[in-house]
Amino acid sequence: RGGLLVPCCYGAASFCSVVIDCCVNVGILSYFILFCFQAECFPYPEISNEELEEINSFVAPVEKFFAEDVDSKRIDHEAKIPPETLNGLKELGLFGIQVPEEYGGLGLSNTMYARLGEIISLDGSIAVTLAAHQAIGLKGLLIAGSEEQKAKYLPKLASGEHVAAFCLTEPGSGSDAASIQTKASLSEDGKTYLLNGSKIWISNGGFADVMTVFARTEVVGEDGVKKDKISAFIVERAFGGVTSGKPEDKLGIRGSNTCEVSFDNCPVPVENVIGEVGGGFKVAMNILNSGRFSMGSAGAGMIKKLIEMTAEYAGSRRQFGKHLSEFGMIQEKFAVMAQNAFVMESMAYLTAGMMDRPGLSDCSLEAAMVKVFSSEGGWVCVSEALQVLGGLGYTKNYPYERYLRDCRILLIFEGTNEILRMYIALTGLQYAGKVKMKKGNVGVVSEMLGKRLGEMFGRSRDLGLTGTDGVVHPALAVRTQSIMDEQLILKRVADILINLYAMTAVLSRSSRSISIGLRNHDHEVLLANTFCTDAFFKNNYWMTQLQKNSLENQDENIKKIARQVLEKRSYICSHPLDRTF
């Protein structure tokens, strides 16, 4: 497939050898064939000069505002964003970044949204408040709303006069979103739905005026059978029957309002259903998928800032007669931070660029990969940055502990990384094996994947399969019954795929940088090379673990340990000091 050839066409000989080197080692070509990425990842997406000038002119006032008028320490301490700050954000136009101009917003593309996200992420509470409002709160209107709904609600949402929230999660339904129980029952005259139920962990829940709420509605299927399917509703607090609980006391993003929202016979007009009745789950997934990619640029923005702050310190603090920056273990941390920022940026803008391309349907897989990588990379980098400052980093006098607390949530919300890994692996396998995903087939496909990948590497692998391709060894079939077993396999598949996408993004970006001669492109090649080599080794290890009887695969033991611990709900070893005599 063209994937490997295009970078060579750019003609930078030295880079070609790097790419070929990486690709041959990694077998990227084979992965491309196998994986079928949604769209071309080469060449790296570009925006027009006009758009670039525009985005740069936007960046300046936003950066200025965050540097001069945002007191993150105070926001964290008081667990509140001061009204003046919120007003400043509204006046800047940051509440309607992606709302079309005709409805009073800025109508910016995903790429531009990601660019602004780099600056907004400097304060976690503000970032989450804005994201809850526009990346998910009002997104339903943008992607599935009718013209009347858009015209009615978007203008005030874009200006910030009304704030939005996204209400899906319930006490009994978090990751398992399809199991929500909030009910919307149609009135006799068919004009109003009565909403009843409780939602939790709702960002902006305490003061949102307009909420996208998901509830079960009775739908008559094609076969005449009545089913309770999920529908999406636009609910105004003004409709009545809406109460908000007290704000949760959180570890991080303390300035972001998070609370319970309850609906007690809240009347919702039928015109306020978003999309089709019964089609709400799809709407929910589309909304969540569309906002995920920006975590990459947000994380990158934060790490870039951390690198600056931490490097200042490492370059001035002296111990043992040397600057900290001269010590290897400290240098390694900066290398890790730089690579992570580089990868996150590359992935985020590659994904955003693909999403902005007309005619491209769905980048939810890529966005999920960006989210998993960026949340975990961000967590590691903040921790390392804090470590450089040692004791100082641990105090509230420095912002590191706040950044650490703020970014812990990234691995949890917008789809936990565990769920997203399942999604990534299953979707990826679906493409690879062209097998319809049903329970139990996961084992088959993963084995096929392992075998095909093994073939690509030019090594044969004993996968324990007997019979012809596609016929599953009975032992294998039995083995794949337990969900946990499948998850450990899927986790590795997901991690491999995430690394592949990361490598693709990084190679695509740096090949463009070389070909157009961007400043410091040789540094980019260095980062790309280092990251890819490391990722290659990790992928190799995981691939080896995927082999059924490989020594590296400890899944049986892991399963056993977990079972024994969970049975007793505690650590079960005798105390080391115990005696039997």
Next chain:
Amino acid sequence: MSRVLVGVKRVIDYAVKVRVKPDHSGVVTDGVKHSMNPFCEIAVEEAVKLKEKKLFKEVVAVSCGPAQATETIRTALAMGCDRGIHVEVTGKDYESLGPLQVSKIFAALAKKEEASLVILGKQAIDDDCNQTGQMTAALLDWPQGTFASEVEIEGDKVKVVREIDGGLETIKINMPAVVTADLRLNTPRYATLPNIMKAKKKKIANMKPADLGVDIVSRLEVLRVDEPPTRLAGVKVETVDDLVAKLKESGTI
């Protein structure tokens, strides 16, 4: 006769750590963050405020420099100016561009645009010259109100409260006049993103100094640029007698 001319200069951002070029010919500007001179922001804010009070009909933002100067004009447009003029000066000419040449350009433009008021920042944070406003007024033979911390239009006169070493001085000058903005004149508004988008539709005219009949040859030559000497550590003394002794030693007293 109801037009205000505002000068805006693109300078290295105030937060950037400035570094001298290895050849000591100047400072590093390549790849360095630039923004509008803070005193020019104050000047723009004042001009826009006067227009909002309906004392003037139009505010024109002017900048002299290479292509990137249009970014600075765009910011001024986003803050509320009506149109812009970009006087293109590039390369060696730009490196040697100083207050004398810029004031000649502004004088020519003030006459051409029939401006009643020219507002500039009191000085630029890159060269700290504090000359352009004064020279412009002199070339036009117009009165000047410099270091303004308050500006009020009274009929065809301008009342300016000036920040001077001894305190505050209030003067009343006839229009047309030149005013230069000091720190406490106002707090500049943010260029909001919606306004930046609206500003895209505003016009920026492009011209060269020659079009205005201005000769921009510099009479100055920069010989060398150096960093300020590194500050040496001080010495702690225990008593006043010690202090006096040390001061006598160093020849200060």
